[in-house]
Amino acid sequence: MIIAANLKTNLTRAETGVYVEELESYMKAHDISQEVLVFPATSSLNEHNGEVIIGAQNAYPTNSGAFTGEIGLDHLNEFSIKTILIGHSERRHILGETQVELVKKFNFYKEQGFKIVYCVGEPLEKREAGKTQMMEYIGAQYEGIDTAYENLIIAYEPVWAIGTGLTPTLEDIQAIHTDLKEKSHAPLLYGGSVKVNNAKEVLELQNVDGILVGSAALYAEHFCSMIQFAQDI
Ligand code: PGA
Secondary structure (H helix, E strand, O other): OEEEEEOOOOOOHHHHHHHHHHHHHHHHHOOOOOEEEEEOOHHHOOOOOOOOEEOEOOOOOOOOOOOOOOOOHHHHHHOOOOEEEEOOHHHHHOOOOOHHHHHHHHHHHHHOOOEEEEEEOOOHHHHHOOHHHHHHHHHHOOOOOOOOOOOEEEEEOOHHHOOOOOOOOHHHHHHHHHHHHOOOOOOEEEEOOOOHHHHHHHHOOOOOOEEEEOHHHHOHHHHHHHHHHHHHO
């Protein structure tokens, strides 16, 4: 299974270093064979040798250039980073990234052979508008994306479940994952208020290949418990 931590705008580089080492020692001590990904804040990216795969939360589709505030491929190469998160709802909705921009980013990093965790998910009003509208909305987030890309991982994250403590029911998660698997055979993660107390039951669902965890992953101990659940399944 794939267990991913999105650290968002948290943990400095020093704190991230300690965090990743805590995961490494846990994984070594417990013979963990799961795929563990960590997405630190951009300025906390660093060279890392170990089992944990470090990925970027964002990067511009360029090697380098005049894109103030952004980083490019050269900056990721400096730390041998070959994994990137694209399409997270906070980038779509807070930072205003459009599907066209996301597709450019996707294609650029796909060309470079990156492992891409591509996020999709509906806001509350789309969920409340009924299944057809909701699936249409999510379907549009697949437009322009090579769903057969070999290094693709998809994360289904309902926007209204992110950071709110709300989650869809287990039946809903399983149903939507089953529908989304028809769009792409890529591993499909669930994200949105995954915590130690619900991670196990989510991981046990059919068509759930892992989890993408935000706030609860900030505690290495909690995140390690979730890694252990995946290992024990
Ligand atoms: P959350 O965030 O676990 O805090 O809901 C998940 C995410 O944004 O990836």
